[in-house]
Amino acid sequence: MSRAEWLREDRLPHIYCSGCGNGTVINCTLAAIDEVGWRRDETVFLSGIGCSSRAPGYINTDSLHTTHGRALAFATGVKLARPDLKVVVFTGDGDLAAIGGNHFIHACRRNVDMTVVCMNNQIYGMTGGQGSPTTPPGAISTTTPYGASEPAFDLADLAIAAGANYVARWTSYHVTELTKAITTGLQTPGLAFIEVRTQCPTNYGRSNRLREVSDMIEYLRSHAMLVQKYERLIAEGKPIPEGTFTIGELVRRNRPAMGVQP
């Protein structure tokens, strides 16, 4: 299989802004699918609404670009009706955690056999840069002009608490690790949730002194801390730098799953 075969080249050029991290995530996802050897006619991509959710439109398989927040509910229907199909969902932080929060926790609770890749750019990108549930406190957006005042959701923690079988978090800087994590997710029965912290230079960076793409990627790289190191520092009672978030494989377990092919 060639990865080019999986792209709808007649859809190009794509609509993503220059410097957007979503292309990296699509690339890593296709590399992971290549790795596990799924066929195009057995793989279905789903998404909700937003920049992340345009991704299935560029992939040459059956795909369902649905309503805002509801992708996991649509995916549940696809997977339960045809357990032999492989289901991958692309989503974003607003799509998944705000309007889609209820579907997110229940899909994790049911542990439906699918892989959910969340492109978390911490902003509503497509609609012009409004604050989302993952916008960090203090960050400027068009709806948080004085700095976000609400705590941000930790999506990976949420997925773990709700019951997903596999949860990992990486960034668009960590392409090798991300590809590996998605590969593991595809192979894990039950719900695999992979959060990818990714850059949005257009609508996040320019309001938060990270105008250059490289600035944003450097920010992600320098604030990410491998979960093992994080836990060691905590155990040793050492301070954690402000703005740090954990990366790595956060949970892998074998709870009963729904929609697994018998």
Added chain:
Amino acid sequence: MSRTEFMQGNVACAEGALAAGCRFFGGYPITPSTEIAETMARRLPKVGGVFISMEDELGSIAAVIGAAWTGARAMTATSGPGFSLMMENIGYAAMTETPCVIVNIQRGGPSTGQPTRASQGDMLQCRFGSHGDYSTIALSPSSVQEMFDLTAKAFNLADRFRVPTFLMADEIIGHMRERMTIPDKVEIASRPPLPEARLPFEAGEDGVPGFAPFGSGRAIHVTGLTHDERGYPDTTDPEAHERLVRRLVAKVESARREIADYEVVNPDARVVFVTYGAPSRTVQQVIHDHPDKGIGHLRLRVVWPFPEFALAEFPDARVFLMPELNMGQISREVERHVGQPVVPIPKLGGDLHTPADLLRALEAYL
């Protein structure tokens, strides 16, 4: 061999769906529709189907649409407030031409209103409830038998026209129990397949594209955005949008005669009742009690697309009387199509019109 049973309307609805080959039900419990979900939960696993109680109604209809794209016959059932919650995804089903069946056992509204009382208050919502222009098909049973028959028929219409199709019953029909016949087998129309040479959203002369379920190797992109015949988003071209929306409306509206299903009683009558659903039963009682008065009755089993030509079956009609369990939602539609006066006879609160109610209304015109 067909068999006769004494059955509740909601159970008959579920049985009709099963007989029609429904193999996926996604729902969320809401009175007075719950017996449909309960019956499906019990019965579907035994026939190799899937029942899932979703987290809410938005998720229910979403799961149904997802299941429908795998080729399954899929259904949900709800009541007023749940129906309102489904509206965005009903529009999505219309835009993506997803065949699916949505049952609404109507209760009193607005808002949570009267959960255990009957109403026909959602008749316009099922036609116009989602944003934008589109058209749908709505059937309205007035007996337990029709809960079975019309549910099965709804799947055929949904598949034939690739449109979300509604069974708009009310609490009275949903909860009544009466004798009904379960036929040996029901007619099952197949979804017209997508020919090799056609694009996924390229329609034939009847305006309905062929269907290629997920997993069949056609790599179909389905989006709620305005799309071209390939299924690719095309959101800024005015012509692409107009072409698509006009086709979505026309494929249903131009087939009104094919879809129409109604019953005519006393076509030479001068006073004619027009009904659908539970109020039909009171009119039947009045005609039974007063066969001498020459009362006409047009009973609609399909309400949308509205079969305006059925009104012409009463050439001598001087007046159309419309008992409805709402403030006159379909009477306005009738008014659009006739020169004679149309008199709404609204009934709110959950009770059916009594024969005396209708006789009082009749007196002025006989």
